[in-house]
Amino acid sequence: MLPRDALAEALRAAPRPAMVAFLTAGYPEPASFLDVLTDVANVADAVEIGVPFTDPMADGVTIQRSSHAALSKGVSLEWILNTLAERDGGFAAPLLLMSYLNPLLAFGLDALAERSAQAGVSGFIVPDLPFEESAPMRAALAPAGLALVQLVTPATPRDRLALLCKQSQGFVYAVTRTGITGTGSGLPAESADYLAAVAAASDLPVCAGFGVRTREHVEAIGAHADGVIVGSALIEALERGESPAAFLKALRP
Numbered sequence: 001m002l003p004r005d006a007l008a009e010a011l012r013a014a015p016r017p018a019m020v021a022f023l024t025a026g027y028p029e030p031a032s033f034l035d036v037l038t039d040v041a042n043v044a045d046a047v048e049i050g051v052p053f054t055d056p057m058a059d060g061v062t063i064q065r066s067s068h069a070a071l072s073k074g075v076s077l078e079w080i081l082n083t084l085a086e087r088d089g090g091f092a093a094p095l096l097l098m099s100y101l102n103p104l105l106a107f108g109l110d111a112l113a114e115r116s117a118q119a120g121v122s123g124f125i126v127p128d129l130p131f132e133e134s135a136p137m138r139a140a141l142a143p144a145g146l147a148l149v150q151l152v153t154p155a156t157p158r159d160r161l162a163l164l165c166k167q168s169q170g171f172v173y174a175v176t177r178t179g180i181t182g183t184g185s186g187l188p189a190e191s192a193d194y195l196a197a198v199a200a201a202s203d204l205p206v207c208a209g210f211g212v213r214t215r216e217h218v219e220a221i222g223a224h225a226d227g228v229i230v231g232s233a234l235i236e237a238l239e240r241g242e243s244p245a246a247f248l249k250a251l252r253p
Helices: 003-013 030-041 061-072 077-086 101-107 109-118 135-144 158-167 191-201 215-222 232-239 244-251
Strands: 018-024 046-050 095-098 121-125 147-152 172-175 206-209 227-230
Touching: 003 018, 003 046, 003 121, 003 147, 018 030, 018 061, 018 206, 018 232, 018 244, 030 046, 030 077, 030 244, 046 061, 061 232, 077 095, 077 101, 077 109, 101 109, 109 121, 109 135, 121 135, 135 147, 147 158, 158 191, 172 191, 191 206, 215 227, 215 244, 227 244, 232 244
Parallel strands: 018 046, 018 227, 046 095, 095 121, 121 147, 147 172, 172 206, 206 227
Antiparallel strands: none
């Protein structure tokens, strides 16, 4: 089974709602990254590994703070792939890299696909890559069977939403609000119709995120989506010195 198909199947097989957890690579300490990732992967149904970047467009202050800390300690895309490749036996959940486009282009797309597949990565989320400019990325990832996950938002026109859902791989990332990560809380009242439209347009699991902090948020979003994405709240739990696995377990309905 191709990694992108295994990702979709893992999310479909998970108890509803599936949980997708976001971690900034190398945070809070590079030396503990594999241990933290292992703990999270043992609870979550998929894990997004954030590639630290200096000029984010969608990250709120929490993820910006964690990215700055990781960058200051030498974390890079090369470091992430090398570190993942050190792990024998893989992880309990599929892994995705969430990155802005510049680090991927600087690495080289063909080398990126080859090294990522070798490191056990199932796909990519690239917030600043428009679909119309994604052909080179898709062409590089396709031979390795890696997913390129598309994002949609409440502001996405319905015809474009249908296109993005059709072209997404692994799952569809449904942003629940306009703005940046870590803002607001839970599911805006008007989102039920939006998520219903995404689900109707997608043959893949739909995972929704931005602002998930409590079990109640997970339950509310899970009533309308196949999965829930938890990011800033998990980073803040790490900042407080909490167990990431325990934090995620407490969010499950």
